[in-house]
Amino acid sequence: MELTQYRIDELLNGCRAGNRQMQEALYKQTAAKMLVVCMRYTKDKMEAEDILQLAYVKVFEKIKEYRGEGAFEGWVRRIMVNTAIESYRKNLKNMNLVQIEEAYEQPSTDFDFSRLGLQDLMRIIQKLSDGYRVVFNMYAIEGYTHKEIAATLGISEGASKSQLSRARAILREEIIRMEGINYATYEG
Numbered sequence: 001m002e003l004t005q006y007r008i009d010e011l012l013n014g015c016r017a018g019n020r021q022m023q024e025a026l027y028k029q030t031a032a033k034m035l036v037v038c039m040r041y042t043k044d045k046m047e048a049e050d051i052l053q054l055a056y057v058k059v060f061e062k063i064k065e066y067r068g069e070g071a072f073e074g075w076v077r078r079i080m081v082n083t084a085i086e087s088y089r090k091n092l093k094n095m096n097l098v099q100i101e102e103a104y105e106q107p108s109t110d111f112d113f114s115r116l117g118l119q120d121l122m123r124i125i126q127k128l129s130d131g132y133r134v135v136f137n138m139y140a141i142e143g144y145t146h147k148e149i150a151a152t153l154g155i156s157e158g159a160s161k162s163q164l165s166r167a168r169a170i171l172r173e174e175i176i177r178m179e180g181i182n183y184a185t186y187e188g
Contacts, residue, residue: 041084055083088134132167
């Protein structure tokens with residue numbers, strides 16, 4: 001049986017009424033995009049799927065609170081991000097946070113990103129340690145300030161800046177390594 005593509009207002013009304021068919025339809029229409037969001041915060045797909053499931057439980061619990069201000073997809077995305085951050089915070093005690101004195105900046109390098117696909121970039125981000133990955137996503141992708149990151153994660157602003165600096169350095173190194181392999185492949 002093929003799933004019918006419902007309009008957003010039909011889905012919202014059905015989900016608010018607790019209609020399981022509409023909840024399933026909403027999930028099927030949005031889950032692929034939301035999984036990508038969750039994967040940015042995790043090491044692997046299985047962990048991302050766990051966060052996705054937890055987040056959708058929250059979506060369905062809180063759907064009556066959505067007031068139609070802003071895009072619904074953005075509202076769902078925010079729940080995904082917050083759920084991923086909550087998961088990170090639960091595991092924060094096991095993280096290795098670097099102090100700002102240990103962080104360093106490397107010179108900027110121009111990259112030819114056209115040879116790196118989205119999956120390559122996702123794989124590089126997923127290789128980062130949890131602390132680096134979460135701070136990088138919150139700052140570079142979600143637009144949080146270091147002050148907001150520090151408050152959300154319960155770390156100092158210096159630790160946030162340090163984590164971002166180190167994440168960027170690691171990403172830069174990995175991209176250079178991949179570009180070197182890619183260039184050798186294309187020239188060889």
